Amino acid sequence: MIAHMDSNLVIIGFVIAYMAMCIVVGLWAMRQTKSTGDFFVAGRNLGVLITGIAIFSSIMSGFGFVGGPGLVFRMGLSSFWILISTPIGFCVAFFLVARRLRVIAEQRDSISLPDVIEARFQSKAVRLHVAVSVLFGVIAYLAVQISAMATVLRDIWNRLCESQDWAMTSDSILLFLLLSSAVLVFYCVTGGIIASVYTDFFQGIIMVTAAVLIFFAAAHAVDGGFPAMARTLFEDDPESIRPWGTLGMIACLSWHFLFAFGVVGQPHIVTKMMMTRKVEDARGALPLTIAGYTLAALLWIGIGLAMRALVLQDQHDIASFQSSNSTATEFLLTYVSPWLAGIVFAGLFAAIMSTADGFLNIGSAALVHDLPRCFTDKPIRHELLWARIGILVLAILAAIFALLFPSDLLGMLGIFGWGVFASALAPVVGFGLNWKQASPLAAILSIWAGILINLLDLVNKWYGGSIPYGIAGGTIALLVSSTLFIGVSLFAQPREMPKDIEQAMEL
Amino acid sequence: MKFWWILFVLFFSMTAIVGGLILWGEGGNRHGYDHPTKKFISVGGPAGERVGNLPWFAATFGTLQILAFVMLLTLGLKKSARDSKATWNTCLWFFGATCSIYVALLLGVFALYLAEINSTPQAAGFPTSSSFALFVFWPFPLVYILFYSFGFRRLIHSSDTP
Numbered sequence: 001m002i003a004h005m006d007s008n009l010v011i012i013g014f015v016i017a018y019m020a021m022c023i024v025v026g027l028w029a030m031r032q033t034k035s036t037g038d039f040f041v042a043g044r045n046l047g048v049l050i051t052g053i054a055i056f057s058s059i060m061s062g063f064g065f066v067g068g069p070g071l072v073f074r075m076g077l078s079s080f081w082i083l084i085s086t087p088i089g090f091c092v093a094f095f096l097v098a099r100r101l102r103v104i105a106e107q108r109d110s111i112s113l114p115d116v117i118e119a120r121f122q123s124k125a126v127r128l129h130v131a132v133s134v135l136f137g138v139i140a141y142l143a144v145q146i147s148a149m150a151t152v153l154r155d156i157w158n159r160l161c162e163s164q165d166w167a168m169t170s171d172s173i174l175l176f177l178l179l180s181s182a183v184l185v186f187y188c189v190t191g192g193i194i195a196s197v198y199t200d201f202f203q204g205i206i207m208v209t210a211a212v213l214i215f216f217a218a219a220h221a222v223d224g225g226f227p228a229m230a231r232t233l234f235e236d237d238p239e240s241i242r243p244w245g246t247l248g249m250i251a252c253l254s255w256h257f258l259f260a261f262g263v264v265g266q267p268h269i270v271t272k273m274m275m276t277r278k279v280e281d282a283r284g285a286l287p288l289t290i291a292g293y294t295l296a297a298l299l300w301i302g303i304g305l306a307m308r309a310l311v312l313q314d315q316h317d318i319a320s321f322q323s324s325n326s327t328a329t330e331f332l333l334t335y336v337s338p339w340l341a342g343i344v345f346a347g348l349f350a351a352i353m354s355t356a357d358g359f360l361n362i363g364s365a366a367l368v369h370d371l372p373r374c375f376t377d378k379p380i381r382h383e384l385l386w387a388r389i390g391i392l393v394l395a396i397l398a399a400i401f402a403l404l405f406p407s408d409l410l411g412m413l414g415i416f417g418w419g420v421f422a423s424a425l426a427p428v429v430g431f432g433l434n435w436k437q438a439s440p441l442a443a444i445l446s447i448w449a450g451i452l453i454n455l456l457d458l459v460n461k462w463y464g465g466s467i468p469y470g471i472a473g474g475t476i477a478l479l480v481s482s483t484l485f486i487g488v489s490l491f492a493q494p495r496e497m498p499k500d501i502e503q504a505m506e507l
Numbered sequence: 508m509k510f511w512w513i514l515f516v517l518f519f520s521m522t523a524i525v526g527g528l529i530l531w532g533e534g535g536n537r538h539g540y541d542h543p544t545k546k547f548i549s550v551g552g553p554a555g556e557r558v559g560n561l562p563w564f565a566a567t568f569g570t571l572q573i574l575a576f577v578m579l580l581t582l583g584l585k586k587s588a589r590d591s592k593a594t595w596n597t598c599l600w601f602f603g604a605t606c607s608i609y610v611a612l613l614l615g616v617f618a619l620y621l622a623e624i625n626s627t628p629q630a631a632g633f634p635t636s637s638s639f640a641l642f643v644f645w646p647f648p649l650v651y652i653l654f655y656s657f658g659f660r661r662l663i664h665s666s667d668t669p
Contacts, residue, residue: 095583239551
């Protein structure tokens with residue numbers, strides 16, 4: 001009992017220490033932030049190490065830490081295709097956009113993705129549509145991040161109350177949601193993107209270290225290690241441990257496409273390519289990003305396989321699960337030393353906070369910088385102050401969304417967010433920056449095709465529908481928007497473009 | 508221009524495959540169902556029953572993806588590399604050869620999977636097809652990372668680029 005009590009105290013101690021660190025980082029970053037350029041793109045002054053690690057850790061987020069192991073637990077090897085898609089996805093993103101984005105950002109002193117896109121297409125209408133799609137995706141993603149943080153906080157708190165015999169357990173998420181949002185807003189409003197990338201860096205280091213340790217802990221949790229897990233899974237359902245998992249080959253390949261090409265459209269990823277000190281930094285950032293992601297994926301694989309095997313062997317009671325998303329929490333609270341669990345939970349909060357911070361920054365830029373710029377060339381007065389107010393507004397909206405949306409359907413919002421960014425932005429950014437004939441009309445049509453198909457998919461799932469073969473809705477949206485973009489542009493008249501943009505595209 | 512027409516055909520073909528499959532319908536559950544005794548876990552069921560003609564469509568869909576991705580990678584080459592006939596030809600050989608191997612590896616995953624539907628060969632603790640996907644197919648894009656990092660100044664970007 002004492003050991004149990006201590007372990008919960010150790011874990012909550014780590015979480016409180018981490019939240020305190022966030023406040024300190026936020027205050028430190030505020031001193032470094034003197035302009036909107038500092039606030040949104042870190043003054044374009046990030047080194048290779050910080051950029052590489054920040055990119056991979058901002059993509060891992062709560063989805064990687066909580067959702068990933070849950071997917072392996074639920075579907076066996078199916079979700080490995082998300083991991084398998086990542087190396088080629090990052091390659092496509094770096095090859096296609098890294099240097100052109102960085103060059104145009106410097107030439108035009110751009111502080112957001114829509115800035116670059118307007119410069120490229122010479123169209124305020126395209127900027128407007130990109131900004132709107134960013135806001136759609138940001139709200140959905142933020143709601144998931146805030147909800148994930150509140151849910152994990154509540155679970156840890158309830159465990160602590162039970163172990164200490166405090167009659168203070170709570171089924172409601174409201175209090176934890178308010179607490180999470182308050183820390184998040186303070187951290188983002190004060191620190192901007194500088195706080196985010198430095199936390200991303202620490203989070204990345206924590207993630208990689210913890211993932212390697214957890215991988216070995218997972219191997220020891222089941223007698224006989226990974227071969228025994230594979231045997232257990234095989235005896236129960238051979239398909240679960242074969243390469244396509246329980247979901248099947250078409251669904252896995254639809255994920256492969258969505259998560260590989262979709263990386264190009266993720267604003268929280270590609271915007272970081274605009275923040276490096278020089279174009280050449282991309283050279284080291286790509287291998288660092290992929291190495292970090294691959295190592296962090298060990299946590300995803302290890303926990304998911306171990307928990308599925310333990311439940312199938314009746315060594316772990318499934319009754320304690322709220323959903324498959326409980327997989328990581330259950331494993332950490334049961335099979336790992338409290339010190340390591342505390343570090344991983346701190347890493348989890350770091351993942352959520354820094355990703356949410358990145359989204360709040362991008363969303364705030366869309367709100368106070370990009371939307372007004374669609375109608376006037378002058379920046380709004382006191383843009384930095386408005387950027388901070390924008391963050392507050394977005395956080396409140398996302399928290400309300402997180403409260404109103406049924407918690408068991410929140411995962412869908414995350415997929416919706418990724419799908420919207422991928423399908424609305426990947427063709428515009430990826431093709432647009434590489435093809436002079438790409439037209440504004442093609443950009444606008446593909447953005448709306450992406451948003452509408454993802455919305456239809458969300459509504460379909462809301463009413464319990466599904467797509468045949470488990471094909472991801474985001475994949476359909478990305479395929480249609482990409483085909484539409486290329487098809488319309490093929491028949492468009494080439495347009496005059498400013499010399500500097502033309503040079504950047506001919507690099 | 509020819510490049511974008513080819514890319515258009517690739518994307519259009521993938522859209523057609525996915526659209527065709529959706530319109531065709533699933534005809535039974537081919538993407539898993541709930542475990543009979545354990546909640547929150549799904550099972551795939553007997554492979555022989557759910558595979559049918561799907562590998563043909565899936566392999567084509569996967570191959571088109573890889574072709575599209577590798578084609579997109581060539582857009583990352585800098586202008587001087589594209590303009591120099593010798594460098595461009597070397598790069599084309601590199602991308603052509605690696606793309607062929609990449610596709611062959613994907614088809615290898617399918618072949619091993621189909622071969623082991625009725626048996627249980629194992630490699631590195633997993634079914635052979637899974638081990639092949641995890642330890643051979645997954646790391647293959649490392650060649651593009653090495654290309655990017657080691658060929659950066661010569662082929663991707665150099666500070667003297669205007």
